[in-house]
Amino acid sequence: MSQIKKLLAVLLVLGLAAGAGFAWWAQHPMGAGEETIDFSVAPGSGVGAAAQQIAAAGVPLQPLLFQILARISGSSARIKAGTYEFKPGSSPARLLEMLVKGEFAQGQVTIIEGWTFRQMRAAINAAKGLKHDTANLSDQELLAQVSDGFKHPEGLFFPDTYIFPKGSSDLVVYKQAHQMLTARLNEAWQKRPGDLPYKSPYEALIMASIVEKETGQKSERPMIASVFVNRLKIGMMLQTDPTVIYGMGDKYQGKIRKKDLETDTPYNTYTRGGLPPTPIALPGMQSLTAALGPAKSNALYFVARGDGTSQFSSSLSDHNRAVDKYIR
Template sequence: MAFIKKTFVLGMLVAAGAAGGFAWWSEQPITTEEPAIEFTISKGSTAGAAGQQMAQAGVPIQPLMFNMLARFTGKSNKLKAGSYELKPNTTPARLIDQLVRGEFAQESLTIIEGWTFKQMRAAIAAHKGLRHDTAELSDKELMERVNPDFKDPEGLFFPDTYLFAKGSSELQIFKQAHQMLIQRLQEAWEKRSADLPYSSPYQALTMASIVEKETGQKSERSMIAAVFVNRLKLGMLLQTDPTVIYGMGARFDGNIRKKDLETDTPYNTYLRTGLPPTPISLPGVQSLMAAMAPAKSGALYFVSRGNGTSQFSDNLTDHNRAVNQYQRQ
């Protein structure tokens, strides 16, 4: 009987020691020479399969030990499929929590203010971290998926930096950027000045897109908007080169000529009064605010000083004088 008791106690001590060693191991950082190791857990994977997939991806962890830890903590059936990163100083216990919580590897995509929708689509299509599920869709078909209330996508996506899990859908990014644009547009519309010549937020968005393309200095956005708003109120032609360039499409080779200004398109504001039919770029929040709250000014003209700033004039005589000074010298 004494022998049995001693054997039992010894077994308990060994088990306790093993459990203690196991607990110690679970809190030790997984050492690796890489700054980060990417790995993917397939859908429906068991803890054992997840351990194998991590090991095959280069994560220095014993699949059997990982499986045992997941079972011991009761989390073996809670691991989420997806793409992850093992970062320095991650412990096995932290790694399991990462997989349970679905802390996927983060990717980012920056949409630049003033880009056209075509440039945005190209950037999204070229991003290696996205699942390219809209590549076969036309612009019209894409907008039907994003928001069927709009037919033309230009200007309807907010330029910003978007974070997403690796392997996310392209469509998710388009929807997120569109929803953000609608939110920002509505916020700006609610704060708009009185007596603006817009019949809808969409027209204000179109104005903001022109301001975005015409402005060299951010501080001049409200003055640029004032010029175009004043012209709209008076029924004057906007006469803005960026709209002409947009209407030229693939014909634009970097130069705009007299014949281009005389060639009619829906976007030629040298020939057609009012705003063009759609925005011409993706405007940022400052351009949206400038279009909704232009400067209090009677300016009708502006010309580049050649240093990134503009000279504004209230009448044609002063404008011609500024053109002679800064352009014709």
């Protein structure tokens, strides 16, 4: 009996040592590298398959021990499929916690105010972490995936920074940006004064895009909007260069000439009255607010002073004097 007791004692000591060793392993940081490792767990994967996928991606994990950890903690059936980041210094227990909580790796893409839709597409196509499902779609095909009722995508997406789970379709970003634009535009439309010359929120969006491209001075946007609103009210040509430039497309090489102002396109507001047919850029919130809440003024003209600000005038004679002073 004494031999049996000794054997049991040894087994008990070994068991305690193994348990302590396993507990140490579970809480001990894995690996000594400094780089973050991206890995994915495929949908439908059990804990064994997940452990193999994680190890195959380069994470210094012991799959068998990880399976045991997941099972004894009751987490083996709660692992969520997706893309994750393994950060140096993470322990097996922390890794398991990430998988159970679904702490997916995230990426982000920033869309800049004043960009065209072409520039937005280029930024999204270059964004890492996205599945580029729309890369081979035309603008119209892409728009059909995002929204009904529009024929042209320009201006229909809100400029902002969008965060997404890595591995997401790029359509997620497009849809989120369009929904954000729609919500912001409708909110501003509901608060508009009753004397604006717009027939629809879309016309206000067109105006906001013009305001966005006409000035980099955020404080001047309500006055810029006031000038164009005042012109619309009296049937005066908008005569704004950014619309002409947009209508020129690839022909624009950084300089606008008299010939360009006289060449008719649907976007040439020197040859055609009213608003152009679509927005010309992605307007930000301040431009939307200015277009739907312009300053109260009689101004019909403005000219750059050369210091980033503008001189506003309500008559052509005053405007000509301002041009003489600041331009000629």
